[in-house]
Amino acid sequence: MNLEKTGEVRFEIKKDESKGMRTDVVVYTNERMLEKIKTDRTLQQAVNATTLPGIVGKLLLMPDAHEGYGFPVGGVAAFDANNGIISPGLVGFDINCLVRDTKVYDENGTWRHISEFKGGETVATFDSARNRTINTRVLLSMSKMNDKKVLRIRTRLGKEINTTEDHPILTERGMVNAGLLKQGNTVVINGFDGLKYTRPLRAKIVSRDLLLEAIDSLGIGDAGNAKTQILNFLGKRGLEEVCSDDKKLPVLIKVLGFILGDGTIPRVERRFYTTLYGKEEDLLEIKRDLETLGIGSNIRHRSRHHTITTAYGKGEFDHEEYSLGVGSTAFCILLIALGAPFGNRSAKAYRVPEWIINSEDWQKRLFLAAYFGAELTKPLTHNGYNFGCPTFSINKLESLKDNAVAFLLDIKTMLASLGVETANPALVEGYHYTGVKSTTIGFRLAIESNTDNLIKFFGTVGYVYNKEKVRLSSLAALYLASVKIIREKRNDIRQKAVTMYAQGVNHKAIIAQLENDVASSGFIEHSIWCNRGKARVWAAQRFNEFIEKSEVNGSGFVYDEIESISEENYSDDVFDITVDDINHNFIANGIVVSNCGVRLIKTNLTEKDARPKLGTLLDALFKNIPSGVGSRLKIGLAEKDIERAAEEGVGYVLEKGYGVPEDMERVEENGMMKGADFSTVSKDARARGRDELGTLGAGNHFLEVQKVDDIIDEKTAKAYGLFKGQIVVMVHCGSRGFGHQICSDYLRSLVEYQKKKGIQLIDRELSYARIGDAEADSYLSSMKCAVNYAFANRQMITHAIRKSFEEVFGRKSDELGMDVLYDVAHNIAKLEEHVVEGKRVNVYVHRKGATRAFPKGRREVPREYRSIGQPVLIPGSMGTASYVLCGLEGSMAETFGTTCHGSGRVMSRTQALNDIPADRTFESLKSKGIEIRVRSRKLISEEAEWAYKNVDDVVGVVEKAGISSIVSRDVPIGVIKG
Structure with a gap:
């Protein structure tokens, strides 16, 4: 990738139309940081984003840029307000993940590692409303380099999963983030482990010639063009030729297995039918499967009276019979070509088709499970503890007894290949009976009942087409x-x-x-x-x-206790998938698994005032402001409160008593983005947001008590109310799980939008909706809810900060001069007016890990700062300086009024955990006179200063580029981390 240096701290990748680029990429950085940027996908992600329609001006990367989900963190892109797009991936999105080798189950009872799944494939999902497993389509598969804690969770019954701490897992209380689970909590698990998926070698199973042989075997001639009609019927459905790797084959295997167990292909007058017998709910499942092949069927019900004569005498019984009928002769022909017997099975010699015996293990299992769904006894205990041998019998005319034994030996051999032991076929005494045609004889096959064998059978083979x-x-x-x-x-x-x-x-x-x-x-x-x-x-x-x-509500799933939770060292990529279902879950290793900004608060205290009481102050802050993954503030907020906070932002929490009216004037957008409509927010997002208002969260979110270490621009500092030695408080946090869920929901819906519109993306993580479409309007509305929620969240934290200072210093917060300097978002898409190529245009500016930095004179800047320029808050890494900057006119000409947002990671959390001992960080903080309160010792390593770029370099670049100027340098004296 060709980077051209066009200024002291400015580099460009020129538009290359052959790659679909619609504009240039501009990178603001220095030589040292550029080398780091080149080591990940940052530049390629930026180039990919230039292919999006409606992009206006150049695509920009700030000096703290690094690889993100779809679009780099530290990236800025603007799109025409009339003909452009809106994209969640360009605003900010993080994924909660599982490790590479996590087993995920599909619709065929097989598993693959989550890293192997792609969009459009099908996985098993737990339907909590109907309490059963259903099949759902994967909309997106996602991956990233791990930068979070990975937890190994093991249950009492031996299920185990490795997941990032914020991945939701289904429990008795609903979906709960892994980091909140404790030993003794219960999670939802399933007993079926399935078999590993292996890709079949392509081999022809059904061909035109085999179909013609089957047609001839039934005596179907050319009259009425019958043969051609049969072949055309199958051809239109892609069934004239069937190969071992065809996507339709699994359904055919299951139907074939079920027919050999409890089905028949009779001839009635001059027509051929396929009939299967079972419970109505099970036949409905078969009917749905047949529909995927383009085969219609009908379910019938009738009351029947049966009479048979056995060695024990004459027997009579009544039976409510349900049957599924397929009236297509062509489908009968296909089944016969696959190996199904025609007519009365007890009077026909047949074996398990050779192609089934030679198939992949998971394909054998599908055949056996369907056959057992029809024929094998259900799991039963004799005394409540010990299970009997699951058995099935096959009845044949006495003249075909050798064939009966041979068929059972086929089943025995297949089960043995799957690690399941069976007894030898045995004659069933008493199964001699005289029917309409002749005397039949019965043979039985039993699965050995030792514990390990039954666990193997029930856990890897089991049944299909039989819900019970x-x-x-x-x-x-x-x-x-x-x-x-x-x-x-x-x-x-x-x-x-x-x-x-x-x-x-x-x-x-x-x-x-x-x-x-x-x-x-x-x-x-x-x-x-x-x-x-x-x-x-x-x-x-x-x-x-x-x-x-x-058991979970008659579902076959159970609640199992967590036996242990441990933190794991994991430095590889992590993965997640998004499914097209309201349940938003999938089954992994047998377990069911589913806006950010900164505020600066001033005081009139100095370090001399604060230092003697610093420990007490940090303790009070730590107590009053919940932090960490899944932290909650239990103040009894109802959904109506969340709705109003999401729609009204800071204004609503001020109404509830959390702050003073002047606070709202010093928040970007006055603390409320207009157009937020809570009705566009999902039920899941609402639930996640209910108890998280007023909480700090985890990861790189923090609260710092800082002192103003140096004043660089005296005039601007005075206008901002800053002086050297002053104590200030910086808060970095966002919209918590509420905003994350909104991103997840719309990422899912926009994948469907791409398909509906026929949009082809260079990177599926750049999904978007065109401005003016309902999907874009809905996303924008929900995004505004997340932004307003984040504003409200930081406002409630501000109230807790003031309360803590009052407790420790014994004075009211207004006496302590605890005014908000400014509050600015850095993951947002906003409609703004800018000059591009000499013309005023309205654009949606997407800032992902980037901060608005408007100069003096703009109406969006608070009135008291309008003659100076907007304050810009740049947090450093733990233990390093943070900065207050001021927006400059150069940002309007160059970067859509945007600057950097922080240090920018250079090391994943896992790598930091491995490479940076916590003691080293503690010693570094101590040597600088910094006290810390942290909920997890490992977070000390993950967020250590060496895991980030040097913030001095970052702000030095934006100042040299004329985007923003440095006002003050602030250093921490006390730190609170989740």
């Missing part, structure tokens, strides 16, 4: 896992008891040490004095008790 069996299979796998854990614990205790007794330890002392909830005193005494085999588990709860206590 699928549910019980998941529950049985989890119950057996719990029994196995108890048995292992009891065996371990038994061994310890025997060893201790042999060493001469008194039996009472042994009991005192070893007795617990799985090993009673009687069990321990029996272990010492009696003949000892493997421990039994009579102390465990029964299967029905397990279901009653743990």
Whole structure:
């Protein structure tokens, strides 16, 4: 990528139309920081964004720029207000992620690592309204270099997941961020583990010739052009040729398996039909699957009376029968070509088709699970603890008994290849019975009932097309896992008891040490004095008790306790996916998983006043302002309060008593962006925002007690009310989970918008809506809600800061001179008027990690600063200086009135955690006279100054570029981090 130096701190990438670029990229930086920028995707992301329609002027990168989601943090782009676009990715978005090798399950019961999923594919989702697993489409797959804590969460039943601390996980309380979970909390898990997806080698299974053979085998001639009609019917549906890697094959495999279990392909007069029998709810699932193939079907119901004669005598019974019928002869032909028998199965010789036996393991499993959904007994216990052998039988004419055994051996071989043990086929005494045509004989195959084998079977093979069996299979796998854990614990205790007794330890002392909830005193005494085999588990709860206590509303999912949570070192990329479903979740490793700115508050105190009480002050601030991932301020806000805060911003919380009217005049947009409509905000975002107003959050968000260390521009500093040695308080935080959820929601909806409009993106993370379209209006409205929420959040924190100062210094906040200097957002899209190429134009300026820096004279600048220029607040990294700047006229000509927003990361959080010992940071802070309060020691390393660019370099560049000028340099004396 060719970078041309066009000024002392200015570089350009010229427009290249062959790459689709519509404008140049301008980078403000120095030589040293430029080398770092070149090491990630910052420049490529900027080039990609220049391809977006309606872009006006040049695309800009501030000196603190670094790679972001879709668009660089520190990037600025403007789009025509009439013909341009609006894009969440250009405003600011962060993703909550899982590690690379997390298993995610798809619609076929297979799993792949989350890093392998792409948009348009299908994953399994837990439908909490209907309490079942459904299949949903992946709208987006996302990845980034990890910069957050990664937690390893392990449950009592052995499920385990590695996730960033802010990834939501489904619990009894709904979705909860991983960082808020504790040992003993419960999460929702599923007992089905499935099989790893492997890509089949392409091989032809059904061909035109095979179809013609099937047609001929049924005696269908050329009359009425029948053969051509059959081939055309299948051809229109992409089924005239079927290969092993076709996307439609999994449905065909399942339907074939179910037909061999409980279906038939009869001939009625001159027509051929396919009929499958089962419960109505299960047949509806098959019907939906057939519709994906373009095959229509109907479900019928009738009451039937049956009479059979067996070795035990004559039997009669009534049955409410549901059947699914497919009236397409062409579909019958396709099934026969795949290997289905025509006519009465008990009178036909058939085997499992050879192509199934030679297929991938997950394809074999689909066939078996469908067959078992029709034929295999459901999971049952004899005594509440021990499960019987799941079995199925096959009935054949006596003359076909060898074929019956051969078919069962095919099933046995397939199960063995999947690690499941079975008994040998056995003749079923009493299954001789005389039907309409002849005498039949029965053979049975049983799955071995030892615990490990049943866990393997229920957890990896199981059933499909039978809701009841699928549910019980998941529950049985989890119950057996719990029994196995108890048995292992009891065996371990038994061994310890025997060893201790042999060493001469008194039996009472042994009991005192070893007795617990799985090993009673009687069990321990029996272990010492009696003949000892493997421990039994009579102390465990029964299967029905397990279901009653743990199951999630009849879904087959259960609530499982978290056994342990540990922090992991992880320096690779992390991943997430967005699904097209209201439930917003997917199943990972068996577990169900789903605006920012700065304010500066002045005081009339000096360091001499504050230093003696600094520790007490920090303690008060730490107590009064909740911080950390998922922090909550429990003041009983209702949804109506959140609605008004989101629509009215600072004005509403002032009305509630959090601050003084003058505060609003010193906030960008007067603390409220007009046009915010809470009705455009999702239910999930509302829920996340309810308890987070007035909280600091985590990551790079902070509160610092600072002193003004140096005044560079005396005149402007005086206008801003700053003096050397003065104590000020800087707050850096945003709209918390509320804003993040809004971004997530609209990212999802805009993917659908791209498809509807036929828009092709160079990078799917740059999804957008055209100005004037309903989707753009809706996003803008929700974004304004997030901005107003962030303004209100910082206002409530300001109130808590004043309260803390009053507690410590014993004076009212107005006596302490605690006025707001300014509050400015740095993740925002705003409609502004600018001069571009000599013309005044209205544009939507997207600032992502960039700060508005308007010069004097602009009506948007607060009246008291309008003759000077807008204050610009630039936070440094932990332990380093922050700056107050002033907007200059040069910013209007060069950068749409924009400057930098902070230091800019150069090291991921994980790398910082590995490379920067916390003690080193503590020592550095101590040597500078800085006190700190932090909720997590590891955050000290993650946010250490060496993980960021040098803020002195960053502000030096924007001053040299004539974008903004330095007013004061402020250094921290006390720091509060989440």
